[in-house]
Amino acid sequence: MVLVLFFSFLVLLFLGIPVAFSLGLSSFIYVLSADIPLIIIPQKMYTGIDSFVLLCIPGFVLAGNLMNRGGITERIIDFSNALVGHIRGGLGLANIGASMIFAGISGTALADTASIGAIMIPAMEKEGYEVDFSAAVTASSSTIGPIIPPSLPMIIAGTLTGISVSKLFVAGAIPGFLLGIGLMIVSYYISRKRKHPKGARKSVKEIGKTFYGAFWAILMTIVILVGILGGIFTPTEASAVAVVYALVVGLFIYKELKIRDLPKIIVESMVTTASIMILVGFASLFAWIMASEQIPQMVADLMLGISNNKYVILILVNLLLLFVGTFMETISALLILFPVLLKVVTAVGVDPIQFAIIAVLNLVIGLTTPPVGVCLFVASSIGKISLGKIAKAILPFLAVSLVVLVLVTFVPQISLFLPNLLYGK
Known part of the structure; x- marks a missing residue:
């Protein structure tokens, strides 16, 4: 069967x-x-989506759409460009910096690629950057989105296994920062080698002006994190706060969000949320079948039969997740594999929070690898280039992502330092 x-x-x-x-x-x-x-089908599907934590998915999706439609993307890019635009290849660095800030709003890589890419890829091409390089920078930096909190994949991982979503959010901060810095180093090196242009240095006044524009976006991330870490609200309540915050900023501060825009934004958010919830429901049914057939135990026994060494098991799990990530979307792969593999790694002493970060990082790398790298498809579509060209250009950035993955895998404190500091071991 x-x-x-x-x-x-x-x-x-x-x-x-x-x-x-x-x-x-x-x-x-x-x-x-x-x-x-x-009757078991609707029962198991409903059980899978009947979770208070999952309520934060529509909240964060709606908040991200509201902030994006309210002019936040342009202001984040302007601020990032004001800070680093004067450096050789500054637009590439600004692209990555904007993704790091935007990650604290959207929580998804695809939203990052589409929003920032629509502005930055044409702008970089106009300034003399190769279009394949511009698209590769955009696609690779968008993978920071699911690592830096808030993160939809981490919400899913926490819901599946009972791991604290708040701790997962905190655990992603340092790995996300390392990924962003690593991508910046590669971008700068390539830009120096290819003699990419650099802009004029901005005055302190100009930087201050662009900072004010991006301030409300940055503050949103701070409000969410401080609220969750301080025990003021749960991740689900934080998503509701984010929606109200985004409405106030878009309508009354930036004034680019109009009342007439709201129905369309709400419908778009509903469609996105519905697609995720359908996936969660069907995956819950699939997972119940696997559990009843003792598939997780069989996989655990198989891997542990190869070796009981923690590092060997981690290498095997990483290779499996990297392979799966090349042809399966992040949330789908998490729903199917995360509970199964968690049983394996915890048996050899790996912390569940560390493994959640490892799993998410593995799978988001797959978003920029063929054949199903959705961020590659979006970036190549915006840049109007072939998938082959962008796949070749993204190789140096993939290499950096893999280095960060190795560090997160074999240096537990990278992902565990902040949760242990704030919540205790």
Whole structure:
């Protein structure tokens, strides 16, 4: 029966059916084949999405859309450019810096690529940067979004396993910062080598002006983090605060958000949220089937049969997640694999919070690798270049991402220092 489940799932994926419906249809086929009452399907789907923590997904999605439509993206880019635009290849550095700030609002890589890329890729091309380099910088830096809090993948990981979402948010801060700095170093090196242009140095007054423009975006991230860390509100309540904050800033401070824009923004956020919730529901059914067939235990026994050494297991898990990330979307892969692999790594003494960061980082790297690197597709579409060209240009940035992944894997304190400091071991 297990073969029926996995064979049908792989065939449906191969036919190009979206992952959510591939999960649902393969589970339906299994339930029919195993003569299980069909009522189990809605029951397990509802159980999967019946979580208070998951309520923060529509909140953060809506807040991000409100801030983006309210003119926040341009102001973040202006501030980043004012700080580093005078350096050789400054627009590339500004692109990455803007992604680091935007990560504290959107929580998703795709939103980062689409929003910042739509402005920065044409601007960099106009200033004399190669379009493949511009698109590669945009796509690679967008992977910072799911690492720096808030993060939708970390919300999913926490919901699946009962790990504190607040601790996961905090744990992502240092790895996200390291990833951003690493990408900046590579971008600067390439820019020096290719003699990319640099802009005029901005005065303190000009920097202050652009900082004021981006201040409300930066403050939003601070409010969310301080509120969660200080125990003032939960991540779900923080998402509601973020929505109210975004409305006030967009309507009354930036004044670029109009009342007539709200219905369209709400509908877009509903569609995004619905697609995530359908995926969570079907994946919960799929996961229940795997658990009933003792698949997690079989995988754990198989890996632990190869070695009981923590570092060997981590290497094997990283290789598996990197491979899966090349053809499966982040949240889908997390829903299917994270609970299974968590059982394996905790058996050899890996901290669950550290592993959550490892898993998310592995899978977001897949967003910039063919054949299903959605950020690559979006960036290549904006830059009007082939997937082959951007895939080649992104290789140095992928190398840096892998270095950060190695550090996070083998130096636990990178992801555990802040949670232990703030919450205790």
